Amino acid sequence: MPRKSPVEDEVVAAVARLLRRGLPVTPATADAALLDLRGIVARAADPADEASRTAALDGTLRGLLARFPDTRYASAARALFGLPPAEPGQNLTVRRNVAAEQAGHESHHFRKRVEPKLIEKIAWELLADAERFTRSALIAPRLAPAVGRQPIQADPFAWEVAEHEEQLSRLWSAIYAARAELLAVERLISLQADRMDILRTAVTAAWRWAAARAEAISYTTAFASDLESSADELVALAGWTPALTAAQASRLTEAAVGGASREQFVAALHDETGLGNAWTHGFLARPTSPENTPDEQNGQLS
Template identity: 40%
Template sequence: METQVAPPPVEDIAKALRKIVATGLPVSPSLTDETLLGLRGVVARSINRDDRLGRIKALDELLARLLVHYPDDTLGESARILFAIAPGYRGSNLTTRREAAAGAAEREVDHFRKRIEPEIITGVAWQLHRDSQNYIPRGRSVPPPLEASGDSPTIRAGDVANKEAAEHEELLSRLWAHVYALRAEILRVERLKNWPHDPTEPTTSEKVLVEAIAARDYEVDAVKVLIATYTERYGQRIAHGDAEFNTEALLRLAGWESGL
């Protein structure tokens, strides 16, 4: 499957999204739409970029996240109902969802269908377009601008657009801070095991090693607690730069093995 060089126009993405709205989330495994499956943000989150079902899974999870943090509080619940991620609406038909979404927006159904629904779909399309601007096709030699890099710690307007988004970004940052701290402590322990007489350390190398092991174990516990907190609130997928990780993989990602 192809990866888009640049995100398609918002109106093209919106047109493709109507197929998703018709059935609701989760995205059907039969989806073959290149407009959506070729989005750079979808490809970047796919474990195997050449696997269509992998891209569908990435698209489904990305849409759910964007809808949770829909930027318009007035229409946020209507958007979640329309796309069938609001509790009680998964598997319901479009007519049922449309009526409920109109009610949540305090609008008449026909007005909602003609005016508000296109606005919501275009809003989600714009979010997908913006998301794909954060990524460049794999293999391209020119790096993206710093402000567009998914790995950059820069705080963007969307990160503090509302209380829920700010809380999510705060917890995500704290979790990754401890993952990197754990990696540093693992490296320190292994360094002291292999080179115990490093002149930069105090002379009592055995004591230093014991302290380093304690610091490593503290970070292991801290990561486990933060993983549990994150999983309870936001589910199993954790974003970092151009990729996503399963929460269970973070300790392994940091290099932790119980035998170390």
């Protein structure tokens, strides 16, 4: 195994210290090595406020544990940090016992052999998250309560600035709307929901994703032609999507341009059975839902 860097060692040690009390993270248990990670700072409503970064760290850890990549030890990792199947208020010894049971190991073996690896995995996931934020050219703008009306001066420069903020807000609104629907699809698949419910939600996700891509193209063309990130890299922030060819991605985008409604989007793609299959079957064929095998029905976007 490659030697860890000092930063990695520091983050691993910080996660281990956090484990003593588990979640929720509090200012007393939060470590600067974690609070200063780029992904945590970027998510904080007020990056300069330690309490705000503490809340961001707590939310990030909960999301990480909810999507823990090792399915065998996912429940054990959650229990170790005080999330279900553990119960609130349980001390570390009790949580370790619950985690060991979930992992199918004897408690001593779990604490000595498995727990350190889970801590390292969580630390590396936090570092990878920070790296993704470091590489991202754009971060969603933070909002603060308005203390009063802020009229725009009748000046070309002021109009340009306002238009840029308007387009940036539209871009992130579309990206977050797409993310919400992509998460909804994954949640329904995980719940083994009715196939038609999954398909309808997947189509809504396609519409939202295509609208986000259209906004990303519009924004980068007008305001960020020299930006390192392309429109596709920006819309990728919404989350995982089935693999599409460039032509298929363009066709979806065309159907969503101009603020098209879901009904208009579906009507524009009514005869695109192959495209519909590529999108919907891409979700149903994922390993997270092996019992959902795609068939050749419902290939249309509807």
